[in-house]
Amino acid sequence: MGKIRKTYDVPFKKKAVDMYLKEGMGYKTVGRELEIDHKIVRRWVQHFEAEGIKGLEEKRGKAKGSGIGRPKTRPEDPEEKIKRLEAENEILKKLLGK
Template sequence: MSKKNNQYSKELKLKAVNMYIDSGMSALQVAKILNVKCKTQIQRWVKLYEDKGNTAFDEENRGKATGPRKGKSKTKFHSVEEELNYLRMENEF
């Protein structure tokens, strides 16, 4: 069974958030009325809206993460000793 990612419009997201906040309906009720797959999606939108306001669902808020990447170091070493010295200095710092 394949998983389909639904893309919802900015207008639908704002409508869902406003319904949830203004009407006092539960996230599940809002999700059923607007045909959103699950209530947690509504809850995510509400949190995002509370954090960022009206700009929460703008397209420029999407994209690559801006934080540091985890993973293998890009530094190349010519010997094991060179790498060991580098790692020792890194740990001291």
């Protein structure tokens, strides 16, 4: 099983970024103050500087676009479905010896 990662809300991330940028604290100091890893603070600052407040929003679990993922299949024609299921039944009957 994977490691469960804690998520932080945008105001908390913004507070950490402000402590670094406005108050001049270092990554490690901010991390110690907020009881989080300093690498997380560095990542938040980089995202904030690149994208602004949008960079602090949670990105996990969100699709990046409509073209991402498995393509939708067309609905199967009822006659084709019947033929496919009959063929499956015949195979199963042969395997079971009936």
